[in-house]
Amino acid sequence: MSSHHFVKEQQEPAVFILDAEHIHFDRISGLLEWVPTILVSEKALDQVLSWGIKIDVILASAAFQKENLQLLEEQYPVKFLTVENEDFLNEGLQYLLASKHEAVHLVGISHQSAFALQEKLDLMNLTLVDGNWKYYPVKSGKFKKWFAESSIHIHGKEGMPIEIKNSEGEILLPITYATMIEVPEGITEINAPGIFWIGEEIS
Incomplete structure (x- = not known):
């Protein structure tokens, strides 16, 4: 049995993919090694599905969910998290905090967003993946x-x-x-x- 069967859930940093447009799969494959919780925003979804990885939560508008209900079967046991006004980042972080995650890799986010995240640093460990660069506080x-x-x-x-x-x-x-x-x-x-x-x- 591989060692990750003993990892307590939520111990591994979650992976939250906000935008996959400039992200190559090999850049983040190492983050997926220990089967973390994976969140994906609706705008990154097509790209992430093409990578063939298992998704846990899709952050999406109510309209997107209605049009894509088949994903609940195709990606079972994925769940939708409703997001209003495209506020994917805050909704996703709130979800992770509520589900007791202590760390998350934010993928496809500008390092310019780092300052807006500083109040969250007391609550969880964050790293940002912006193109070919990884940032940590x-x-x-x-x-x-x-x-x-x-x-x-x-x-x-x-x-x-x-x-x-x-x-x-x-x-x-x-x-x-x-x-x-x-x-x-x-x-x-x-x-x-x-x-x-x-x-x-x-x-």
């Missing part, structure tokens, strides 16, 4: 990680000072809209007086 303002030689994106409040230390030395600079940093192979430390997000390219 540094809630404590202190970050330390080993990187291969690569570029990372630091996303935070405009003008917030950040301190970066690695084998190439130490630098202090203000965050701007797109603070891209070249990091050498090895440990990089980043410190700031508030929450910031790190973006890494998905290999």
